[in-house]
Amino acid sequence: MSNDEPTVLEAYIGGFGGTSYWVTWKAGAIEYRTSNRDSEKPDVVMIQPEAADWQIFWKALDGARVWKWAKNYAPREMVYDGTSWELVVRHQERKLKSGGSNAYPDNFDVLLDAVSKLLGGRDFR
Secondary structure: OOOOOOOEEEEEEEEOOOOEEEEEEEOOEEEEEEEOOOOOOOEEEEEOOOHHHHHHHHHHHHHHOHHHOOOEEOOOOOOOOOEEEEEEEEEOOEEEEEEEEOOOOOOHHHHHHHHHHHOOOOOOO
16 A cells, blocks of 8 residues: 555435435555446445545545535525435545535535546546
């Protein structure tokens, strides 16, 4: 394992009636799953980012200040459908577990773009 690779990386975003996306770091590769409500089973692709891809990813997360995100984000009023998300990441001495439903931290789009780039441009929204 290189210094650029995470110890843990799990990310999810999805919602009622739309496509859902899962990213899971597993033994040197990223498992990328997508599913929508019409899918009988999720599509799965294994992706092996290069060291340079990881460096760009970590720089984006640092720039978005994800390490300071709250544990949970929720709207003031309950919404029963919409978008849920979760990020669990551990890299070197830093770690974070954050998530939400229909509410997001500042710079959330930076995270979405960084994950998409790490996946070689695949969707993660």
